[in-house]
Amino acid sequence: MRVVLKVWRQEGPASRGEFVRYPVEEGAKEMSILEALDVVNERLVHLGESPIAFDSDCREGICGACGIVVNGLPHGPRARTTACELRLRAFADGDEITLEPFVTGAFPLVRDLVVDRSALDRVIQAGGYVSVRAGSAPEANTLPVGKARAETALDAASCIGCGACVAACPNGSAALFVGAKIAHLGRLPQGTPEASRRALSMVVAADREGFGGCTLHGECHEACPKGIGLDVIAFMNRATLAASLLDANEPLIEPRRPRT
Amino acid sequence: MVVVGSGLAGASAAAGLSELGYRVTCLCFQDSPRRAHSVAAQGGINAAKNYQNDGDGVERLFKDTLSGGDYRSREANVYRLAELSANIIDQAVAAGVPFAREYGGQLANRSFGGALVSRTFYARGQTGQQLLLGAYQSLSKEVAAGGVTLLPRRDVLDLVVVDGRARGVVCRDLVTGELEAHVADAVVLATGGYANAFFLSTNARGSNASAVVRAFRRGAAFANPSFVQFHPTCLPVSGEHQSKLTLMSESLRNDGRVWVPRSPGDARLPSAIPESERDYYLERLYPRYGNLAPRDLASRAAKEVCDDGRGVGSSGRGVYLDFSEAIGRVGEAALRERYGNLFEMYEGITGVDPLRDAMSIYPAAHYSMGGLWVDYDLMTTLPGLFAIGEANFSDHGANRLGASALMQALADGTFIVPSSVTGYLASERLPSVAQSTPEVQSAVDETTARIARVLSRRGARTALEIHRELGKILWDGCGLSRSASGLTSARAAIAALRTEFGDGIAMVGTSAELNQELERALRVADFLELGELLCDDALAREESCGCHFREEHQDEDGEPVRDDERFAEVAVFEHDGEGRPARRSSEPLVFENVVPGRRNYR
Numbered sequence: 001m002r003v004v005l006k007v008w009r010q011e012g013p014a015s016r017g018e019f020v021r022y023p024v025e026e027g028a029k030e031m032s033i034l035e036a037l038d039v040v041n042e043r044l045v046h047l048g049e050s051p052i053a054f055d056s057d058c059r060e061g062i063c064g065a066c067g068i069v070v071n072g073l074p075h076g077p078r079a080r081t082t083a084c085e086l087r088l089r090a091f092a093d094g095d096e097i098t099l100e101p102f103v104t105g106a107f108p109l110v111r112d113l114v115v116d117r118s119a120l121d122r123v124i125q126a127g128g129y130v131s132v133r134a135g136s137a138p139e140a141n142t143l144p145v146g147k148a149r150a151e152t153a154l155d156a157a158s159c160i161g162c163g164a165c166v167a168a169c170p171n172g173s174a175a176l177f178v179g180a181k182i183a184h185l186g187r188l189p190q191g192t193p194e195a196s197r198r199a200l201s202m203v204v205a206a207d208r209e210g211f212g213g214c215t216l217h218g219e220c221h222e223a224c225p226k227g228i229g230l231d232v233i234a235f236m237n238r239a240t241l242a243a244s245l246l247d248a249n250e251p252l253i254e255p256r257r258p259r260t
Numbered sequence: 261m262v263v264v265g266s267g268l269a270g271a272s273a274a275a276g277l278s279e280l281g282y283r284v285t286c287l288c289f290q291d292s293p294r295r296a297h298s299v300a301a302q303g304g305i306n307a308a309k310n311y312q313n314d315g316d317g318v319e320r321l322f323k324d325t326l327s328g329g330d331y332r333s334r335e336a337n338v339y340r341l342a343e344l345s346a347n348i349i350d351q352a353v354a355a356g357v358p359f360a361r362e363y364g365g366q367l368a369n370r371s372f373g374g375a376l377v378s379r380t381f382y383a384r385g386q387t388g389q390q391l392l393l394g395a396y397q398s399l400s401k402e403v404a405a406g407g408v409t410l411l412p413r414r415d416v417l418d419l420v421v422v423d424g425r426a427r428g429v430v431c432r433d434l435v436t437g438e439l440e441a442h443v444a445d446a447v448v449l450a451t452g453g454y455a456n457a458f459f460l461s462t463n464a465r466g467s468n469a470s471a472v473v474r475a476f477r478r479g480a481a482f483a484n485p486s487f488v489q490f491h492p493t494c495l496p497v498s499g500e501h502q503s504k505l506t507l508m509s510e511s512l513r514n515d516g517r518v519w520v521p522r523s524p525g526d527a528r529l530p531s532a533i534p535e536s537e538r539d540y541y542l543e544r545l546y547p548r549y550g551n552l553a554p555r556d557l558a559s560r561a562a563k564e565v566c567d568d569g570r571g572v573g574s575s576g577r578g579v580y581l582d583f584s585e586a587i588g589r590v591g592e593a594a595l596r597e598r599y600g601n602l603f604e605m606y607e608g609i610t611g612v613d614p615l616r617d618a619m620s621i622y623p624a625a626h627y628s629m630g631g632l633w634v635d636y637d638l639m640t641t642l643p644g645l646f647a648i649g650e651a652n653f654s655d656h657g658a659n660r661l662g663a664s665a666l667m668q669a670l671a672d673g674t675f676i677v678p679s680s681v682t683g684y685l686a687s688e689r690l691p692s693v694a695q696s697t698p699e700v701q702s703a704v705d706e707t708t709a710r711i712a713r714v715l716s717r718r719g720a721r722t723a724l725e726i727h728r729e730l731g732k733i734l735w736d737g738c739g740l741s742r743s744a745s746g747l748t749s750a751r752a753a754i755a756a757l758r759t760e761f762g763d764g765i766a767m768v769g770t771s772a773e774l775n776q777e778l779e780r781a782l783r784v785a786d787f788l789e790l791g792e793l794l795c796d797d798a799l800a801r802e803e804s805c806g807c808h809f810r811e812e813h814q815d816e817d818g819e820p821v822r823d824d825e826r827f828a829e830v831a832v833f834e835h836d837g838e839g840r841p842a843r844r845s846s847e848p849l850v851f852e853n854v855v856p857g858r859r860n861y862r
Contacts, residue, residue, distance in 0.1 A: 012773075030498050030609065038724070039501055045722045045766050045777055053774055055291060057464040059504045061605065062389055063295040078608075085608050110435055111774045118412065121292050125404045129397035130356045134276045134674045137347070137354035141311065144365025145358075154358040154383055157390060161294050190356045 001027040003088060004096040005040060007052055013109050021096070022052075029089040033076065033097065034059065034066060036088065054113035061085040061225060064160030067167065068113050069100040074164035074223040082162065082225040102163050104172035106210040117163045119209035120177060126205030127198040128181040130190050143189055150188075156235075157184035158226040165220035165228075171212030176220035178206050179236035180228050186239055196243035203240050261285070261681065262429050262444040264416050264471050266293030268388075268666055269649025270450030271395035272673030277448075278407030280678055285442050286399065287414040287431055289466055289779075294396045297452055297464040298669060301388025302509035302602065303372060304380035305352075305666040307345040312369055316377040318342045323854055325664060328374040328554055329629070329657020330806035330822060331856035332484070334830070334849060336636060337654045344671040349381055351674060355394040359383050372662035373510055374554035374861075380663045385509050385602045391666055395673070414440070415779060416471040417707045419447065419478045419645065422699045423691065426478075426645035429471075430703045432711075434779060437772040439707055441700045443693045446644045446681050449475060450673065453628035453650035455488055457787045457794065458739075459731025461625035462494055462507040472632050472651055473786040476793075480640040482833045482842070483633035483653035485790065486798035489660055489807050490740055491626035492518075492558035495609060496578040505624035506609060508581070508602055510662040513551045515586035515595060516619070518542045518558070520579050524569030530580050530618040541565055549861040556659040556807045557861060559623035563740045564818070566622075573620045582618035623740060627665060629656040629807070630797070633832050633847075637680035638672060641834070643688075646681060648672035653830065658806025711771045714781050717764025723781040726761055730754065730784070730791050738791075742798050743811040751795040758788045793833055793842055800844055803827045824856055 003024050010017030022040045031039075034056050041051035057065040061082040068083045070076030076086045091097060099113060107115040145153075157180070165176035182199050185191030191198070207213075214233055221230050263274040266288040274286040288296060308321040321342040326333060349367070353359065359381050360368040369378040383390040402408040413434040420428035420441060428443035454469035455461040476482045493508045519538045526533060541561055546553040553561075562579050565571065572578045586595055592615055596603065606614050632640045632647035634654055639646050649669040656664065693700065737750025761784070769775040804813040804820030805827070813821045829846040836843045 026501065028499055028501070029611075031501055032503070035501050035503050038503055041777075042722055042724060045768055048718075048766075048768055050768055051777055053776055057290060057295050057466050058297065058300045059465055060300060060506050061608075062386065063290070063297070063299050063464060064292075065290060065295045080604070081608060085605070087609065089611060114774065117291060121294070121400070121410070121412075124397065125400040127404075129401040130354065131401060132351075132354045132398075133279050134272070134351055134398075134678070137350040140309070140350045140353040141366050143353070145361050146365050147361045147363050150358050150361040153356075154390070157358050157383075157393060158386065160299075160389070161292060184358070185356050188356050188358060190354055 001093045006098045008100045033086045053111040059084045064162035067102040074167040102167040123205045127201035153187040156180045164223040168219040168223035173214045174211040175214035179232035183232040183235040199239035200243045263448045265450035267296035267298035268669035269673040271399040275398040276678040278402035284408045298392040302385040303511035304382035304387045304663040306663045307349045312378045314377045328661040333657030348670045357394040374661040425643045427693045448646045455625040458625035468783040470786040480642040481633040484630035485793040487629035489627040490559040490623040493621045494624035496622040516581040520565045520570040546861045578620040580618040719764035722766045723784045727784045741809045747799040754791045
């Protein structure tokens, strides 16, 4: 099958970008959209032209490296699918497919389809963990966790950190990402002792990174390849509100990351 | 400390070292440490908890691992791994890993290949992801505490050696192209495996062997390079432009039955083939373990039935994994709860719902048991250089059991390397090393020159094309079955390919920018070098063991024949200068607590 990739090309953050069309004659239904980019890139290298830069790694929908806006939708039109899992069978023969980077305020462009999502890492560093030292853990079964509770924690923990939620949000909010971590850990007894501090600290960190506020459009949930529900945002809001009321004296932990 | 890699081993080591008070620099090639390929492990992690009261224990896990590895691993290391396994689960649970639970709130288990007990802990089909996020969160905690400096988007291209000790790394900032030297008192390589040498594998696109190959060239010995596992349950090859082979967790073999048609060339749909005309060959060959036979045996059996012409699918290189019996036994809902994300993944790729029609699967290169040689402290032959996780060779012998990779990575990173690094530093007086130290400068200069060489020449074929050809050579000559003649010609073909690469490949751009083509070329060059080492090792090991099946060494039933007289040893290779074959020596394997028997899964 034949498709045309209409790709955003931009050499760097300071240069001008433009769309460039690349036909893919050797397309096939089972070919992923990233494999179609591979095909284009091989051709470009043979022609001595600069290949399209894009991030990808596992190519099976779990590492979260790939993040491309496909036809206006982060990860494309197929629900609960990452770009690397998006096959050409989702399109018709002859289709033109538009590919753009996940650019939002907090994700500066690096090159072509590559953006810098390190802000998400810094939000996790602000408290998205349980402060437990190796060696200090009690025997695992001493802390029972109900089956349903463990499952809902895992639902939230399934976030792959791709940033599609941010790219989909009209406000560029990371609420789904932040809420997912707060809910994952907050739903488990292990994460409860630090729940308040974590919620406040992560929400403040997300603001500082330039992510927008959440006005519950719900676009994030639609775009999320793992189908993470808006319930995590409710969980985050509840935890943040409770923390600011009940633990107002608890100091916010600022990330102390070394300057490089 | 410099820790290279941020997967389960690297992230847990970096966090653990920082908790002890070391200043750690953690490098990874991905844009975030959370993307390291441990994330893709699906099925689970083993631990000798005996929660099922089915007779499991340290002794049993120890023996299963040794036997699963066909008695080609070191007893002491494996015993320690089995001992640490239970504590790993404790750490993971404390860090908030949401493992599957029973209704009473206790941790649930399932079975994996090569075990008769149920000792595998899991989180749906995304156990690796959940464990990696646990380790990533611990790493993030230490970044926040100021102990770890995180440097993503860096490829390590050389090792800095001063006075015979590893004292740092040279890496390339993949965004700016700048070369950086990071000096350290010790270097920990947690860079994963090299199954991507086969081009098509279950590994991530970026998984590479560059750091270990560079370490090898700087004096670290490489052990058992030819021990590469072929995972039996992957999606078959479908087209020329395919970029990877997707794994379907082995846990599916708990409920799926593997079969092919009895007669060659049977093109009917699986559901149209009556029971009497199906060959459930794993159940037939290995009645005791059935569909849960270890990976090496299951993979080779798949190859053999396909060689018989009984393979399924358009390529004829596939076998069925069928859930119809399980649907009747436990129902669709229970299966979807157990394997839902795997079924979705399968349907997304193939367009087939595996609960309607049987899955088609085939073996793919998956995991390297071989790796840098390490002693009991996980230190390589180069003092100050440690290798952990899949990057070392230590625990899995000639075949790794399912759900043991995560266990080993976390044992190495969480418990072993933080204490062994301390032991090393306590026994050394290290001179100070700075950016201006001549060895640091020369390592940077050599890397600059190497990059310039790759960029300067303009040949006809791209790095990807050369990589694809290397994969084909290795798959044919050094894959599921190997012979002296096949290995010899594979060795020669790789040498020719290396020459072609050296003479120049199609290349674009400069080194002072984000240049993914250059990244790939540098990685492919190292895979080529490693490819030769794989063949050398496979050729020298005149026996069949685990993943390594030499056609010359089989009995009349086609079963592998091990030679404990000559090859109860770890093959150890050392770099012997440019253009010369690596020097082979060996470490004898002494079994004091088990008697190496013939593996019996029948």
